[in-house]
Amino acid sequence: MKRGWILILTLALSLTxxxxxxxxxxxxxVFAAASLQETLTEIGENYQRExxxxxxxxxxxxxxxxxxQIEEGADCDIFISAGQKQMNQLDAAAASAVNADAPDETxxxxxxxxxxxxxxxxxxxxxxxxxxxxxxxxxQNFGGLKTALEAGDVLxxxxxxxxxxxxxxQKIFAYFGLDEAALNAAGVLTYGSNVKEVTTQVSEGTVDxxxxxxxxxxxxxxxxxxxxxxxxxGQVIYPAAALKNSKSPEEAQAFLDYLRTPAAGAxxxxxxxxxxx
Amino acid sequence: xxxxxLYNSIRIAAVSTVLVFFLGVFAAQAIARAPRLVxxxxxxxxxxxxxxxxxxxxxxxxxALGPRxxxxxxxxxxxxxxxxxxxxxxxxxxxxVSFPLxxxxxxxxxxxxxxxxxxxxxxxxxxxxYIFWRVQMPVCRQGILAGTVLAFARALGEYGATSMLAGxxxxxxxxxxxxxxxxxxxxxxxxxxRWVLVNLGISAAVLLAVNLLERxxxxxxx
Amino acid sequence: xxxxxxxxxxYGDFLLDVDFTAEDGAALALLGASGCGKSATLKCVAGIDxxxxxxxxxxxxxxxxxxxxxxxxxxxxxxxxxFQSYALFPHMTVERNxxxxxxxxDKRRRRERTAELLALLHLEDQADxxxxxxxxxxxxxxxxxxxxxAKPGVLLLDEPFxxxxxxxxxQLEQELREVxxxxxxxxxWVSHDRGEVYxxxxxxxVLEDGKSAPAASMAELMANPGTVAAAxxxxxxxxxxxxxxxxxxxxxxxxxxxxxxxxxxxxxxxxGLRADRVxxxxxxxxxxxxxxVVRVTEDVSSVFAALRPxxxxxxxxxxxxxxxxxxxxxxxxxxxxxxxxxxxxxxLLK
Numbered sequence: 061m062k063r064g065w066i067l068i069l070t071l072a073l074s075l076t077x078x079x080x081x082x083x084x085x086x087x088x089x090v091f092a093a094a095s096l097q098e099t100l101t102e103i104g105e106n107y108q109r110e111x112x113x114x115x116x117x118x119x120x121x122x123x124x125x126x127x128x129q130i131e132e133g134a135d136c137d138i139f140i141s142a143g144q145k146q147m148n149q150l151d152a153a154a155a156s157a158v159n160a161d162a163p164d165e166t167x168x169x170x171x172x173x174x175x176x177x178x179x180x181x182x183x184x185x186x187x188x189x190x191x192x193x194x195x196x197x198x199x200q201n202f203g204g205l206k207t208a209l210e211a212g213d214v215l216x217x218x219x220x221x222x223x224x225x226x227x228x229x230q231k232i233f234a235y236f237g238l239d240e241a242a243l244n245a246a247g248v249l250t251y252g253s254n255v256k257e258v259t260t261q262v263s264e265g266t267v268d269x270x271x272x273x274x275x276x277x278x279x280x281x282x283x284x285x286x287x288x289x290x291x292x293x294g295q296v297i298y299p300a301a302a303l304k305n306s307k308s309p310e311e312a313q314a315f316l317d318y319l320r321t322p323a324a325g326a327x328x329x330x331x332x333x334x335x336x337x
Numbered sequence: 338x339x340x341x342x343l344y345n346s347i348r349i350a351a352v353s354t355v356l357v358f359f360l361g362v363f364a365a366q367a368i369a370r371a372p373r374l375v376x377x378x379x380x381x382x383x384x385x386x387x388x389x390x391x392x393x394x395x396x397x398x399x400x401a402l403g404p405r406x407x408x409x410x411x412x413x414x415x416x417x418x419x420x421x422x423x424x425x426x427x428x429x430x431x432x433x434v435s436f437p438l439x440x441x442x443x444x445x446x447x448x449x450x451x452x453x454x455x456x457x458x459x460x461x462x463x464x465x466x467y468i469f470w471r472v473q474m475p476v477c478r479q480g481i482l483a484g485t486v487l488a489f490a491r492a493l494g495e496y497g498a499t500s501m502l503a504g505x506x507x508x509x510x511x512x513x514x515x516x517x518x519x520x521x522x523x524x525x526x527x528x529x530x531r532w533v534l535v536n537l538g539i540s541a542a543v544l545l546a547v548n549l550l551e552r553x554x555x556x557x558x559x
Numbered sequence: 560x561x562x563x564x565x566x567x568x569x570y571g572d573f574l575l576d577v578d579f580t581a582e583d584g585a586a587l588a589l590l591g592a593s594g595c596g597k598s599a600t601l602k603c604v605a606g607i608d609x610x611x612x613x614x615x616x617x618x619x620x621x622x623x624x625x626x627x628x629x630x631x632x633x634x635x636x637x638x639x640x641x642f643q644s645y646a647l648f649p650h651m652t653v654e655r656n657x658x659x660x661x662x663x664x665d666k667r668r669r670r671e672r673t674a675e676l677l678a679l680l681h682l683e684d685q686a687d688x689x690x691x692x693x694x695x696x697x698x699x700x701x702x703x704x705x706x707x708x709a710k711p712g713v714l715l716l717d718e719p720f721x722x723x724x725x726x727x728x729x730q731l732e733q734e735l736r737e738v739x740x741x742x743x744x745x746x747x748w749v750s751h752d753r754g755e756v757y758x759x760x761x762x763x764x765v766l767e768d769g770k771s772a773p774a775a776s777m778a779e780l781m782a783n784p785g786t787v788a789a790a791x792x793x794x795x796x797x798x799x800x801x802x803x804x805x806x807x808x809x810x811x812x813x814x815x816x817x818x819x820x821x822x823x824x825x826x827x828x829x830x831g832l833r834a835d836r837v838x839x840x841x842x843x844x845x846x847x848x849x850x851x852v853v854r855v856t857e858d859v860s861s862v863f864a865a866l867r868p869x870x871x872x873x874x875x876x877x878x879x880x881x882x883x884x885x886x887x888x889x890x891x892x893x894x895x896x897x898x899x900x901x902x903x904x905x906x907l908l909k
Binding site for chain 2: 605636706708
Binding site for chain 2: 220253260267
């Protein structure tokens with residue numbers, strides 16, 4: 061019995077030792093918005109094949125959660141957000157010049173995590189209006205959605221204001237003169253905890269329509285009936301940057317540079333992103 | 338403060354606990370007498386919701402109850418009832434995640450029940466129904482009560498499956514848990530915390546009530 | 560009317576094969592060592608277990624018949640089963656326990672009947688207590704009262720005193736005997752204690768390894784056990800293989816090196832000798848033989864001497880002799896003596 065325990069302990073310890081040992085080379089931790097999971101994983105695999113000395117570790121989640129994690133001291137080399145707001149909140153140098161649409165949050169909130177000189181706009185996404193197969197509520201476009209919402213005829217699934225796509229949805233409401241509080245009172249809105257929830261609810265038809273990113277719609281195979289213009293909600297820009305206290309700043313910069321190459325761009329375009337310079 | 342989430346959470350948890358109580362107790366009794374292989378397989382299947390992430394449980398429920406799926410569409414056609422995105426959907430979600438707790442606890446209680454009591458009851462002419470409700474259940478009271486409390490607590494705190502199946506529509510399907518999450522996510526920490534305290538308050542009240550119940554010596558089952 | 564039972568059931572390697580009848584107003588003992596199938600038999604009679612084959616009938620009603628496909632649930636058998644653990648419902652008072660089968664009566668009648676039964680079993684003062692607050696004897700009486708409330712057709716007693724000892728046991732035996740005397744139907748009393756069985760049962764059925772021997776009266780069992788198992792159960796301590804002697808009317812016991820006068824019995828394989836029938840004798844008396852006293856064990860009122868016949872082979876079991884203390888003390892030589900057994904006390908067993 062005693063021998064057995066010693067054996068188990070030895071095995072456990074050697075396993076943890078295994079996990080720690082690494083050949084010389086950098087490990088980059090990349091925090092990225094959930095909507096980038098598919099594309100970034102593929103890009104990461106390509107990159108690692110070309111640069112065998114580098115290991116990429118990804119953490120995909122909603123931009124708000126990632127921002128909080130970074131604030132709380134998580135070890136991270138690169139942050140790619142689905143909106144300027146979250147990046148601004150970590151960038152001491154955030155000013156209206158750097159970001160196209162500075163939302164309510166001011167630079168007062170920001171803390172000094174981002175290496176501002178590495179920050180750039182990586183790509184553009186579109187906000188899409190999706191419906192279940194067969195479009196049971198007959199929503200044709202955002203204008204039609206406005207009408208239906210005011211009539212109290214539909215159930216719309218959206219993200220809450222903590223996620224970028226939720227903020228964009230709020231902008232669209234404002235553009236169409238819709239009062240979110242009034243819509244809530246009428247019971248025509250349901251807020252998902254994350255994009256996956258919203259896409260599932262739309263594809264199962266438990267809601268009549270949803271507002272998500274074009275890339276999410278593509279990945280989930282949902283029917284897009286309309287895409288928001290820059291007028292409605294501004295441009296959906298995903299910024300990327302390296303973290304100030306990254307342990308491998310050169311490798312981080314190298315990867316950021318790689319993201320701007322045509323090879324990476326092709327992967328991004330394939331799901332509907334628009335790569336920016 | 339809009340008190341709808343509290344009202345909704347309590348009614349969902351109450352309905353769900355009543356359902357789970359009977360389902361759990363019946364399942365425990367039926368499976369305790371099943372042959373070993375069947376028992377093993379069913380144990381795994383019925384405990385699954387405990388092991389799966391609640392969101393996945395919600396998704397699986399959606400695959401059964403969604404309006405495009407067999408059960409959901411049938412209900413829609415036959416009764417005009419939507420099974421998703423309603424407060425009742427919250428009951429489905431709560432039942433799914435709290436059932437394993439009731440079931441396993443009841444099973445444990447029943448397995449340690451002295452079968453000679455049931456045998457004696459039968460030789461005395463008592464019906465199996467009487468023996469189950471008036472002998473076995475009271476004797477196993479501690480375990481059954483523990484399972485019920487666990488199920489209620491789990492139902493009250495249920496979030497992931499509820500969010501997927503019932504959505505978060507303020508005033509219609511919002512529960513304390515989904516409200517806390519949404520409030521926290523949109524930066525309304527103070528309000529969110531107030532709801533957390535409400536949740537704690539309810540749980541404390543329930544546990545207190547249960548402790549008082551347990552203290553009463555020799556109370557026979559109603 | 561009576562209880563007739565013919566039961567066959569396989570439990571893994573063990574085969575239960577019993578056949579007995581218990582008459583009205585009499586107690587039949589099922590006597591056997593632990594694990595020989597006594598409780599299993601009762602469970603089959605009560606309907607708690609199901610025999611593979613057989614027939615059980617009570618008062619002319621068929622409770623179980625494998626050939627005819629009859630198998631009544633326990634609720635319909637009217638069998639009063641006294642479990643070893645008494646099986647009182649722990650969450651009910653004594654009064655509730657007793658009243659639990661009287662559900663069909665109206666409230667007043669139920670209260671009266673319960674009071675009657677409690678008085679009969681001397682439990683009036685314990686009516687509001689819970690089983691855990693009762694002594695072992697009180698629990699047994701409560702269990703009996705509950706059984707009688709259900710008006711059984713037969714009483715099955717599963718080792719009623721296995722958990723008790725001494726004076727309490729003596730007292731409870733008296734009480735149980737009283738209850739049995741008033742009980743009109745048959746009773747089956749399972750035990751491994753021959754004294755208990757001797758005192759309380761009129762007939763006994765020996766169970767060995769799941770197989771039942773035909774029932775006999777206790778006196779017959781003592782006088783003529785027939786088999787080694789029965790003899791052992793009846794208290795005999797001395798056994799050795801036996802074969803016919805050199806001449807008719809003689810038997811030979813090789814292990815002890817003895818040739819004794821006794822009538823042969825067909826099929827006999829062993830000789831049984833009751834310790835109290837081995838007597839010190841003069842040399843030359845009938846069946847007398849010289850022995851060495853190997854060990855002496857003092858019991859409460861007698862002395863057990865382990866004897867070794869001088870002609871015994873090495874490794875042979877000792878021959879036990881039981882003598883009253885006075886008689887032992889009076890022996891002239893307590894290390895080497897002549898012992899003898901009367902021919903009629905020699906039991907030839909299968």
